[in-house]
Amino acid sequence: MQPAEIAPRDRLIVPLDLPDVASAEAMVARLGDSVTFYKIGYQLAYAGGLPMIGRLAGAGKKVFADLKLHDIGNTVARGVESVAKSGATFLTVHAYPQTMKAAVEGRAGSDLKLLAVTVLTSYDDGDLHDAGYRLGVTDLVEARARRAQALGMDGLVCSPEEAATLRKVVGDKMHLVTPGIRPAGSSTDDQKRIMTPAHAIAAGADYLVVGRPVTGANDPKAAADAIVAEIAQALDQQPT
Numbered sequence: 170m171q172p173a174e175i176a177p178r179d180r181l182i183v184p185l186d187l188p189d190v191a192s193a194e195a196m197v198a199r200l201g202d203s204v205t206f207y208k209i210g211y212q213l214a215y216a217g218g219l220p221m222i223g224r225l226a227g228a229g230k231k232v233f234a235d236l237k238l239h240d241i242g243n244t245v246a247r248g249v250e251s252v253a254k255s256g257a258t259f260l261t262v263h264a265y266p267q268t269m270k271a272a273v274e275g276r277a278g279s280d281l282k283l284l285a286v287t288v289l290t291s292y293d294d295g296d297l298h299d300a301g302y303r304l305g306v307t308d309l310v311e312a313r314a315r316r317a318q319a320l321g322m323d324g325l326v327c328s329p330e331e332a333a334t335l336r337k338v339v340g341d342k343m344h345l346v347t348p349g350i351r352p353a354g355s356s357t358d359d360q361k362r363i364m365t366p367a368h369a370i371a372a373g374a375d376y377l378v379v380g381r382p383v384t385g386a387n388d389p390k391a392a393a394d395a396i397v398a399e400i401a402q403a404l405d406q407q408p409t
Contacts, residue, residue, distance in 0.1 A: 249275030
């Protein structure tokens with residue numbers, strides 16, 4: 170599916186970053202048809218949430234398995250092979266060449282889409298320097314994006330700040346999935362590279378990961394609907 174064909178509601182991904190399966194299932198029920206795409210990450214996965222991937226997929230939802238795999242090649246390939254059987258739509262792996270090569274091998278014959286994590290949105294240049302990297306965020310993200318495309322990855326996880334540049338780098342052949350989305354007036358929480366939904370869409374993002382502004386709202390369903398409306402409006406304002 171090309172980016173222009175993605176419906177506004179399908180562009181919103183809500184993370185089920187909740188402490189247990191019961192809480193996650195309650196949130197899904199509360200959100201109802203306002204949300205079609207969910208993300209399952211470490212917190213819920215390690216609390217028994219992995220089987221939810223299949224249940225959500227069976228209920229017609231899409232699931233982003235945000236597991237950020239990174240290990241020796243055989244381990245990654247076999248892990249991806251298992252995730253491909255779960256019903257997940259997206260799976261993240263860290264954007265190291267060996268890891269990405271193994272992931273592409275492991276998903277062979279399936280519909281699973283692989284996303285390369287470039288640089289976490291909680292990192293800035295200082296954090297990369299502290300971790301031993303010689304490149305800053307912008308240069309490292311671009312280098313990893315080019316390598317991911319060359320190795321056959323389907324998309325990138327990047328901050329919305331990098332979306333416009335990466336869209337020029339990879340064209341329209343890769344999905345850009347952006348965490349660090351905060352509606353105007355929301356707390357930035359622990360994110361450092363953030364943007365509003367409308368600005369992220371205008372910058373070239375395809376999917377927006379919005380967690381606490383939805384799941385922490387007094388009315389999560391209304392919060393999700395408002396973000397989808399903002400996405401739709403931003404898409405309408407794009408040049409044809």
